Amino acid sequence: MVLYLKPQNTSNTTLLFSDEFSEDTLDLSNWSYDLGNGCPNLCGWGNNERQVYSKKNVSTVNDQLIISATKQGGNYYSGRISSKDKFEFKYGTVEVKAQLPEGKGLWPAIWMLGHDIDTNTWPACGEIDIMEYVGKTPGEIHTTLHTPDSFGKSVNTKITNIETIEDGFHVYKTKWDAKQIQFYIDDVLVYTFSPEVKNAKTWPFNKPFYLILNMAIGGNFGGPEVDDSIFPKEFSIDYVKVYQ
DSSP states (O other), X not given: OOOOOOOEEETTEEEEEEEOOOSSSOOTTTOEEOOBSOTTTSGGXXXXXXXXEOGGGEEEETTEEEEEEEEETTEEEEOEEEOTTTSEESSEEEEEEEEOOOSTTEEEEEEXXXXXXXXXXXXXXXXXXXXXXXXXXXXXXXXXXXOGGGTTSOOEEEEEEOTTTTSSOEEEEEEEOSSOEEEEETTEEEEEEOOSSOSTTTOOOSSXXXXXXXXXXXXXXXXXXXXXXXXXXXXXXXXXXXXX
16 A cells, blocks of 8 residues: 655645654665665666665665665675555656765665566656766766656766766755656756657656665666775765655
8 A cells, every 4th residue: 555645835835755764774664675786677777787675775864865786705784765555646747856976886876667567667657867976987877768768778868067066965856747858957958858759658657756875886778897095984864755
């Protein structure tokens, strides 16, 4: 059963969801942990990623969510949480304030998947990548839509170059409605996705989606090379808010 927070009116918008990570532990009414290496059904989480996801690598410290990337005994560990089956929504504005880690091999991300993924497998379920960063290419933020007609490839995508993106916290925002999906960095519009023809292959975005926060290590996108000298590293999230 999917739970929705009681809406709150904020400047002519409705606050559907908010987590400022002020509790001593992760709020399990909002989030669930994804654990392990994805095996047996999705080994390497579908991208040849090298990390094992662990609860120990997810913490709340000083009103922030901290996802840590570590290496122990030759193995890489990190964290991933999602709001699947707890908070899902159709259309709205997602706003996440986060600070990125630096280092070759790191792949932190803020993203969403269609709630029907268990029966309508990826990429048919749709994917909205609000922010992806890969440490092998500093200063670049990726915003991407995955749809059936792109066959899992990053066709509908934009790379935004910001030299100081690793410095301090920045706000990543996505506005999603029935006509288009817009992506912002610090309130600057960087990409709009709005295919002229909207059908199941080009626009699987007319249904509820859920949120995912994670930091992968290596993989097809993060890159095969990992700089082992960087660990431990932290992906810090100050807040997550969803408005309609």
